[in-house]
Amino acid sequence: MTVDKTAIRNAATVIVLRDRFTAPSILMGQRGAKAAFMPNKFVFPGGAVDPEDSSIPLAAPLPQLCYDRLAEQAEADLQQALAVAAIRELWEETGMVLGQPGEWDGDAPADWASFAALGFKPSAEALQFVFRAVTPPGRPRRFDARFFLVDAQAIQGDLDDFSRASDELSHLQWVKLDEVRNFDLPFITEVVLAEITARVTDPTPPSSVPFYLNNDEASLFQRLRGYPMPEVD
Template identity: 35%
Template sequence: MTSARSPGGEVERQRSAAVRPRDAASVMLLDRQGARVRVLMGKRHSAHVFMPDLYVFPGGRRDAGDHRIGFGSDLHPSVLHALKAVGTRELTDARARALALAGLRELYEEAGIAVGQPAPSATASVPFLPDLEKLRYMARAITPPGHARRFDTRFFALFADEAKIDPTRFLDSRELQDLQWIDVNDSPSLRIPDITAIILADLRSSLDTDPSLSCERAVPLYAARRGRLVRTLL
């Protein structure tokens, strides 16, 4: 008697579990001009394999060339230090900085928002020199095993007024549609991923504790452990 092999579905699940998370970054752009703080969100295109038709913050994976993007100002030392600390190994300054650069590049590509001064060279990968110094490192989340695509995403916060951004000027893109400002204190009626709801709750709590979102702060990491999402502080 021979034993039957696992069906194709089981093989696919095993392949999905073996997918390694790719570095990614997301920017929570905050508007605090009114009585309530708002965050910019948009809907992912229905053609996306990962999280289609869900509302998220602008962001995406880190590209190979992100570490070569010139920048106008560097990360706060505490933010750079926190980004570099990854378990038992440490990222280089360049790789950690590339995560922040990826986030601002994606904010420009998905929402038309440039954070920084115009780049002096027309051949630059983005038409501005990103200003990194006002970014706060807020959270890190790793997509659980079992997904066709997995990301190790770092979430940054940025106040629009500090970055000299006009909150009325943003553009939909092929990647992110129906961009809109969402009150961080309201439960959004939009369809959002579970992890986005968790990050929003963390953001609310952080703003209640310290409205300025100090750069010297413990950063929560969300990762699956034995089938459960576990929160630890970096």
Template identity: 35%
Template sequence: MAHELHPDFAVKDASTVILVRDGVPGPEVFLLHRVGGMAFAAGMTVFPGGGVDPQDASADIAWAGAPVSWWAGRFGVDEARAKALVCAAVRETFEECGVLLAGPTADTVVSDTSSYATARKQLEAREYSFSDFLAREGLVLRADLLRPWANWVTPTGEHRRYDTRFFVAAAPAGQTADGATSEAASAGWQTPEEAIADWREGRTLLLPPTWTQLRSIAEFGSVAEVLAAEPEIPVILPTLYQEDGQRRVRFPGQDPYYGAGIHPWSNR
């Protein structure tokens, strides 16, 4: 039945990165279990990511890979916004799990990020900008290590709304994803199937965009196959509704999600 929700709220750009690596059974993804006190997606299991910082758009950085215009075309935005989304993707991945998609030259990537531990904390605290960090360390942002993957917008009616672009990237050799961020209670690598099983059995909570991306990655047999894919990127705008006293969200391919009998909005 129809239900009146909160009035619309401003939508903020965000970037999320699905880090993948090859495991014995197939690709594994890196997931963070968010702390319960977060203002958005509290307690949820998510990929690394976060909101775009205003400085991401104006960042003067060395850049390797397809030009910003290519990213603008893939995501259907102007070049300033595309640059901000890519910069935010690399910055948030570094802040949230210590993986840095950058290197001293356009065809290399740092093999160990432990020497940047202090800078990582300063970036998370917004003590200085990501572009300043890259310039100080003489690093080139490796946009070519990212692939565009999906675009989901938080439903109308939520207090915090994000227009989120999903990227995929292979975890660089030698770097360790650690999840050492104030926003995560724990973190680790799982196959998509394992992550979905944890959710289905009630051990974790997955929002529809995360659940959908896990299912999409599960279709591939290797990281190489994931990176070679060129998915269509329609804008997915779910809608909230009430059914049998429970708050639900309508989105493409939702039937298996609700078929599991899990309704994360029912207690909100």
């Protein structure tokens, strides 16, 4: 498949939150020095939506509130593909399973064969849609990224076992939330972290989701199902 590098691609990012009520930490890894997008930065697992993501069945759907928020200012029927992409990217980049025990109907697609071999089907019920951001113009890659928060208790297996991870992210580690800004982070990651920190003790999905929209005219903070925030210079 040929990818138009100038197009804005839909993407999903996963913020895994561990020990949220005691000593909260989040899962991060470092992008390679030669990566075209955000080289050397510490980031959350995530990546672009693939065409096949919309056809992958889920063992359990997204929470209805998150499903509704994802539909706002977006192309129709994208919600499942975004949820599947989030679970797939988490699996590929960290080896972590967000799913439920279950058998696939027939052979699993190649991207999911190793996931299915462990006896799981992807499940979106623990994903919470918490942030959306569009990459500013002029970058080598541009994404319309949806950020999902998930409590680490929903992950199947050992939270410290990264042996099944690909090599896309290095230095995978749990970072204390109050120490994460000591790392080399992209600007948008710092913005998202502020939102996560503010709601770390609230386990419910947010009713209003921040949307950082960058286009050729302006950079704006909006809210999905809320009031627009002031313009950012």
